[in-house]
Amino acid sequence: MSPHRSSGLPGSGAGAHAAAPVVTPERLNSATPGAAEAALLTCCGSLRWARRVAAHRPYPDLDALLAASDEAAYDLSPADLTEALAREPLDPPGPRWGAPRATYTAAHTALRAAQAAYESRFGHTFVICLDDVAPDEALDHLLSGLRSRLGNDPEEERAIAADELRRLARGRLTRLTLRRTGANTADIAADDATEPTRPPSRPDSPYVPV
Template structure:
């Protein structure tokens, strides 16, 4: 058995320091001579920090209403994509008939694959002309979830079906399709690394 004086440490004896987490815990630390590369900002981060006029131009490309674009740009920053999309929905539901008309004048015709038969392009052109003559604005449809091979058939079927609508019913459907298109475009803008 050891003598009692060996069982207790004295203040002069060295001890190991308690383990403390480094101030760099959880961080990647660059070694001397190395530089840490910062990840590229996301589209949403760039949108949140862009000058107001740049943000509005990016928004106009998503939905052609200036009031809608100004409203979304004014409420930045958005913490995440879901918040941006919720704000876009709210602003879209508040579009006046004049705002909707303004957005429709900037809306391109639905994209049709270039390899589609010329007869299909002719049929679609005729359907678009009939639609514009009936409703006074371009035909709008969101085909984001549609496989590219089915877009032509879907667009033709939808335009022929919607020609039977009364103008007020079609105005509501058009506003909904425009809202869906804007959300898809905003999502792509927020997720891509392309500059605004």
Template sequence: MYRASQAGHPTCPPTTPATPATTPTGRPTGTPHGLRRLNAAPSAAAEAALLGCLGSRRWAQRLAAHRPYAELDVLLAASDEAGYDLSFADLAEALAAESPAGPPPGAPAAARTALRAAHAAYESRFGHAFVISLDGHRPEESLDHVLAAVRARLAHDPDHERSVAADELRRLARSRITRLIAGPPEQPGRRPARAGLPEPSPGCPDSPSVAV
């Protein structure tokens, strides 16, 4: 949910590839092409693209208003800061924008039934879809991890669960922003994305972070 280019000396190329400068998190420095496109997009288009990362209008407007961003890490830090500042209403709006995702392809019928029951129990108790970041979990582990997390979080009181869900939304937003900025380049004959901005592929979950 693009990498800085590196140029060698025009006449005396190094004998070994130069290591690009990186941020403290290991990403190349400089402004990625996708980030330049987001920076240059009209406000409405930038807000619409960001809303696909976290469904709070105030959050999306704040990030769009603070452009341009020099690096992805700066945008991600701004996303975190705006996420921590979400009001009760902002958080409710963002959670309402999330929708349950189905089990992975090939999951057995028993697992599908268990997941549907877990979704229903969670939504009945808390009034919104269950959200979780699966960063750091292998795909084959995701279903078991989700089921265990739903069952554990059903024991939370509403205030505690709201705080946990907000943390998960911030993690989801980071993954989705990264995918947005690193989206595939446009291909000939493909419908243009919103105002030149990259879009997630249709039907593609927010791997490795999904709303479940």
């Protein structure tokens, strides 16, 4: 199991972190390097990725930011990918996805079994981006994805996991920079001398590493 596994409740357990900051592209552009990296680490757990995206500021718009994110994600080394996968938080599907509790409980049991088999085979957490999947289809999509990818060879699966992380980073960056309703206006302040070694929770995302 992943060393960052929590009790299974969003925001609880050993894997919980402070809420992700809400930023705009303009605030990301003007933030100190350390603050920008800390915000970016909520979208992808590779420090090299975060530093590279932060170093290429300013970004004129979200499209430019997403293009830089993709480029940095495509260049992740095996060590960078391992780091990013190890930092993926647990956020299991539940009632907030519209799943009945009985369905959730049964699916969670199946997910745990499939995840254990996956981690035993590949040595890292399963990740999948479900941004384009309807909430009522997410559980089935997640389980089918886990089961189908168990048949991959390790090299092929790491390539798929890397692409899923790239897609997750795009979605998280979009939500991080475009959220307006109920936004917490707290600064993305971080001491520039402080190394951002553990990212806060990710911006809300309908995906699950289990």
